[in-house]
Amino acid sequence: xxxxxxxxxxDFDGTLCQDMxxxxxxxxxxxxxxxxxxxxxGAKLILWTCRGGxxxxxxxxxxxxxxxxxxxxxxxxxxxxxxxxxxxxKITADVYIDDKGMKPWENxxxxxxx
Numbered sequence: 001x002x003x004x005x006x007x008x009x010x011d012f013d014g015t016l017c018q019d020m021x022x023x024x025x026x027x028x029x030x031x032x033x034x035x036x037x038x039x040x041x042g043a044k045l046i047l048w049t050c051r052g053g054x055x056x057x058x059x060x061x062x063x064x065x066x067x068x069x070x071x072x073x074x075x076x077x078x079x080x081x082x083x084x085x086x087x088x089x090k091i092t093a094d095v096y097i098d099d100k101g102m103k104p105w106e107n108x109x110x111x112x113x114x
Contacts, residue, residue, distance in 0.1 A: 003038055003041045003042045003043035004042040004043075006038075006042070006043040006094050006095065007043070007044045007046065007077060007080070007092065007093040007094050007095075008038070008043055008045050008046070008093060008094065008095045008096075008097065009046045009048035009091045009093035009096045009097070010031075010035065010045060010046070010096075010097040010098075011048055011049055011098040011100075012047060012063075013025075013049065013051070013059075014098075014099030015028065015031070015098055015099045016028055016031060016059075016062075019099065021055075024058060024062050027066055029066075031097070032063070032066050032067070032068050035068055036067055036068055044071040044072075045068075045070045045071055046070060046071060046076075046091055046093060047059065047063065047072070047073045048074065048091050048093075049074060052074075056074070074091075075087055075091070076091055076092050080092040
């Protein structure tokens with residue numbers, strides 16, 4: 001399955017790692033592997049987190065160390081900015097993965113196996 005038009009916004013604390021803010025907890029290896037594979041198939045990934053400054057850089061470095069790269073960090077993709085005429089505070093995505101949602105990984109994993 002290709003994911004060429006899919007934009008996924010993914011939270012960091014409690015989602016890509018165990019929530020130990022401002023520290024970084026153990027990685028959610030399963031989700032990270034799934035996102036790496038989905039990105040290889042064409043999906044665009046946005047790191048969508050409340051972290052800022054050095055703590056944001058730590059999160060990006062943590063993800064990179066685990067092989068997970070992003071097309072944007074806490075901002076919209078260039079094509080979304082162009083489409084909507086600016087970079088609004090709300091991140092435009094088709095799927096939002098966040099530990100505050102109900103069963104946050106379930107939908108993305110179903111999509112991958114469909």
